[in-house]
Every structure is written in structure tokens, then in C-alpha cells.
Amino acid sequence: MDIEVNYKNKKRYKTAKYPMHQGLFWTWLIWLLSKIALMGKKYKVETIGMDGLKPPYMLLSNHMHFIDFELTAQATYPYPVSNVVSIDGYVVKWFLLEWIGAIATRKFTTDIHLVKSIRHVLKRGDILAMYPEARYTPCGTLAFLPDSVGKLIKMNKVPVVAVVHHGNHLYAPFWDFRHKRKVPMHTQLKQILTPEQIEDMTVSEINETLRRELTYDEYRYQKENGIRITESFRAEGLHKILYQCPHCKTEFQMDSKGTELFCNACSKRWNWNEDGYLQALSGETEFDHIPDWFAWERQQVSRQIESGEYHFDDEVEVFSLPRVWRYIPLGKAKLTHSIENGFTLEGHYRGQRYFIHRQTAQTNSLHVEYDFGPLKKFDYVDISTENDSFYCRPSKPNQITKLAFATEALYLRSQKQKTQKA
Numbered sequence: 001m002d003i004e005v006n007y008k009n010k011k012r013y014k015t016a017k018y019p020m021h022q023g024l025f026w027t028w029l030i031w032l033l034s035k036i037a038l039m040g041k042k043y044k045v046e047t048i049g050m051d052g053l054k055p056p057y058m059l060l061s062n063h064m065h066f067i068d069f070e071l072t073a074q075a076t077y078p079y080p081v082s083n084v085v086s087i088d089g090y091v092v093k094w095f096l097l098e099w100i101g102a103i104a105t106r107k108f109t110t111d112i113h114l115v116k117s118i119r120h121v122l123k124r125g126d127i128l129a130m131y132p133e134a135r136y137t138p139c140g141t142l143a144f145l146p147d148s149v150g151k152l153i154k155m156n157k158v159p160v161v162a163v164v165h166h167g168n169h170l171y172a173p174f175w176d177f178r179h180k181r182k183v184p185m186h187t188q189l190k191q192i193l194t195p196e197q198i199e200d201m202t203v204s205e206i207n208e209t210l211r212r213e214l215t216y217d218e219y220r221y222q223k224e225n226g227i228r229i230t231e232s233f234r235a236e237g238l239h240k241i242l243y244q245c246p247h248c249k250t251e252f253q254m255d256s257k258g259t260e261l262f263c264n265a266c267s268k269r270w271n272w273n274e275d276g277y278l279q280a281l282s283g284e285t286e287f288d289h290i291p292d293w294f295a296w297e298r299q300q301v302s303r304q305i306e307s308g309e310y311h312f313d314d315e316v317e318v319f320s321l322p323r324v325w326r327y328i329p330l331g332k333a334k335l336t337h338s339i340e341n342g343f344t345l346e347g348h349y350r351g352q353r354y355f356i357h358r359q360t361a362q363t364n365s366l367h368v369e370y371d372f373g374p375l376k377k378f379d380y381v382d383i384s385t386e387n388d389s390f391y392c393r394p395s396k397p398n399q400i401t402k403l404a405f406a407t408e409a410l411y412l413r414s415q416k417q418k419t420q421k422a
């Protein structure tokens, strides 16, 4: 059982409420501000099979950077859109998000009201926009897509539009988003399901369609379109996702500088070429394609789980978000992640112990933030419950990508065990 934090003010930000309707003024203003923000950038927004399509409909988009919102707004104007937004997006500017009809949620929790809010928006005749990966892509490919999205579609029976952005991750990779690269962007909106098709399909067929239509690979896009990224800092930060050396297998000793990625344990170096592919500076190039290296790391974590050797514990610095006015510093705490027990977070605040437990079956993925702006620019993982969020900064370097892999693998393992028992 969780023991809640002993806050002075016991109030919480209420996510269980219906979103406001976005007034026409706001729809116009969002379109205009997005247009201004996109000025001077090379982009194209294309629509397929959307002639005559009027709301309500669902927009399901891949997710790379804030610029995704600005690009999508160019295609949905003049209709109002309600976006599902993570609670940390509400900090300070919560009233603004309420006015524009956003729906707040705490990531990777069981948010029952979210389903009701989505239904409410669609019944009202608006566009509902969701980023079902619920994160910026770490390596330019489709992240974990929960099966619940298919259920949501089946339940609402409105047209579904897939939004696939290309180039946005190359422009501002999640792990080094402060430094923009010059890259042309391409956004495609395509109607992929009609209400009649949804009626005839099973939930798993819907999920299959979604996965097929939302699949993307930014580095392949780069190569196929002959895009050269010439910025001299282009590899800086890449070690945050490529944290394990494929040569000596050491974890968390990778680093990057300029156009190079290197291992501090065995000194092997790779150059990140202008075409988006890697090349070892000596010996074999284990992986030239970044998503392959990333997938290999995921396999290594799954193997550690299978063999029973996976375990994480660390002293972390915690900031919580019971409400959205500001982050509350809770000081140091102990975070553990284990095969049988999932996440536990244990600390003290205002003289009392608190204890948060998330079982492996409770959370299908992990919210990670690289170089997180609001909290002094470190890497964080967010362990959310249904009414609080704990942003934890590990003291050990470069841990968070692996924690996300382990969370997803342990969730899948728990689902498998459930079906075996049934």
C-alpha cells in the first residue's frame, strides 16, 4: 500500500473533469502563433483521404517535438482540437491549457476519466488529438503503442486520422532538443479508418492497422531523401540513448562530443556521418543504424530480466507535482526497480515517511525526460500515481533509457503471466 506524501496543502490538481470547448478565437490564435513559429523553417503539410471530412474525428500522431502541435494545427484549422496533454505541460500555464480545451493526464497511469473526457470531446463534435506513444520518440522510430488505443477507437466509432511527422526528430532529437538542426519537415495526415471499417474490425485488427500506419524511421527518411545533417555538434547527447557499448558490452560508460560517440571503458569510437548513419573509427561497425543499436540494448535488458540479474536501486532527488502551480522539492529518496516488485520510491517529507509502489502490471511504460528544463536540466524519470507525479533524478549517470526498456519488458512479462494463468 502506498503511503502518501505529508504535504502541508492536501489539495491535488483534478484531472478527472471534462475539458472546456476551445473557442474560435483560441483556434485562430493557435493557428496564427503556430504559423509564426514555423516561419523560416522548411516544411510541408499534406492531407490524404480527408476531402469532405468534418469533425468529430480522432487524430493519432507520432511524437517527436513540440513542433508536432504547430504543424498539425496548420491542417486542422479552422476546427477546434482538444489535445491530451501530460500534467507537466500544465505547470505555470495550466489556465491556458484549460482554456484551449486540453485534457490533462498523468502518464502511464490508469486514468479512467481520460476515456470519459475523450468521449465527451467527440460527442461534442470536436477533433480529439492524441499522441498514443505518449512521449517524444527517443530514437526516431515508433515507441511502445498500448493496445488500449484500439479499444478507444472501437468504443467511439468516429473516423481516425493518422498524423505522421517526418524530420521533426532530426530537427530536434529528444536527447538534445535544445540544439536544432537544419532539416526539412514533412507532415502527412491520412484518414486510415472510417466508422464502417471500425464496426467490422476487431480491436486487435484496429491496433495492427494503427501500428502499420504509424510506423516511421527518421534515419531511413533522412537517407532516402538525401538529407545531410552537417552541424558539427550533431552527435552530442546520443550516448543518452546509446548507453551500452556493443564492443565491450559495458553499460553507462558511453559519451559523445562533436560528431563522435565513444566508450570510456574500451575507447572504441564511432563517427555519426552526415547521412545519419554511424561508422566505427576502427574495427567493425556493429550497428550503423541507430534504431538497431537501440533495439539491441532493449534485448540485452530483456535477457537480464529472463536470467534474473536485472535490478536497479539508487538514491534519487525527487520533485513532485500534486498540483500544477510548481514542482515541490521532496529531497532525497530511494528508488528501486526489480523484476518481481516493479518500482518502489521511499523517502521522508516534513517528518513523515512516504512510500510509493507501482507494480510491473500497473505501468506499461516509463516517462523519461532528458535534460529536463523545469528541473535544473538533468535526466529524470517520472513515477506517477493516479493523483501525484514524482520526478526522480538518479545519482548514477545515464540510467533512464535502460529503466524505460526494463519497465516495458516487465509489463509485457506480467501480461504474459496473466494469460498463462487464465
Ligand SMILES: [Zn+2]
Binding pocket: 245, 246, 247, 248, 249, 250, 263, 264, 265, 266, 267, 268
Ligand atoms: Zn566499450
